[in-house]
Amino acid sequence: MTDADVRLHILRELIAGGVAPRVGDTGKALGVSESDAAAAYDRLTANRVIVLRPGTRDVLMAAPLSAVPTPHVVRMTDGRSHYGNCVWDALGIIAMLGRDGDVETVCADCQAPLTLTVRGGAVAPTDAVVHFAVPAARWLEDIVFT
Amino acid sequence: MLLFRSEEHVRRWCEMRGLSRGAVFTPEQLWTIAKPWHGRRLERDWQRFTPDEAEAVFESAGLTGAFWQFGISRGQSP
Numbered sequence: 001m002t003d004a005d006v007r008l009h010i011l012r013e014l015i016a017g018g019v020a021p022r023v024g025d026t027g028k029a030l031g032v033s034e035s036d037a038a039a040a041y042d043r044l045t046a047n048r049v050i051v052l053r054p055g056t057r058d059v060l061m062a063a064p065l066s067a068v069p070t071p072h073v074v075r076m077t078d079g080r081s082h083y084g085n086c087v088w089d090a091l092g093i094i095a096m097l098g099r100d101g102d103v104e105t106v107c108a109d110c111q112a113p114l115t116l117t118v119r120g121g122a123v124a125p126t127d128a129v130v131h132f133a134v135p136a137a138r139w140l141e142d143i144v145f146t
Numbered sequence: 147m148l149l150f151r152s153e154e155h156v157r158r159w160c161e162m163r164g165l166s167r168g169a170v171f172t173p174e175q176l177w178t179i180a181k182p183w184h185g186r187r188l189e190r191d192w193q194r195f196t197p198d199e200a201e202a203v204f205e206s207a208g209l210t211g212a213f214w215q216f217g218i219s220r221g222q223s224p
Contacts, residue, residue, distance in 0.1 A: 004190050011188060049194075064184045087149045091177050092184025108148035109155035116149075116173050123177040130176045131156045132147045133168040136204070137217035139224060 020059035020067035064092035178207035
């Protein structure tokens with residue numbers, strides 16, 4: 001088992017059912033001990049590949065997917081829905097899955113519903129705009145507020 | 147990063163928080179970034195971009211200048 005196996009298992013389980021696998025389940029699925037799976041979760045966390053709920057090994061984020069509901073809902077045209085950690089990640093889910101989909105979110109200012117539509121590998125024209133408040137050099141100071 | 151209905155809503159949001167306007171661009175440009183950034187996540191050999199690779203992705207979307215450079219945090223991959 002490699003860390004890539006664990007990363008892929010987490011992503012595939014989130015895609016399939018919207019639920020991140022617990023360490024023990026990942027160990028069983030990959031045929032390794034729970035302690036080996038736990039060590040992989042810890043390494044993936046240290047490398048910022050996944051984010052765990054503080055004090056646990058419960059996965060909160062496995063980019064671009066969120067394991068908990070967020071305001072950034074991805075609705076694929078095959079009927080499946082997923083949560084993105086932000087709009088960037090939500091579009092990234094569509095890119096990762098390689099299919100058409102919509103990102104349903106809200107305006108950060110007025111909370112009005114906004115939808116980004118991806119069809120045939122392109123985003124449909126929209127009046128919406130993206131705003132980064134923080135330059136790239138400071139993203140790692142607080143990855144939640146960028 | 148956040149999505150807004152229009153630049154006017156960005157201005158209002160920044161004003162209410164006493165923040166300077168950062169970088170404003172289109173969802174099409176964000177899609178141009180998102181595709182290479184996340185498109186290979188289900189591949190076994192996926193690796194996080196180096197700062198140079200990330201800056202090249204930004205440049206491919208027309209996002210250039212100091213705002214899009216990793217500067218002092220170059221030691222860590224984004």
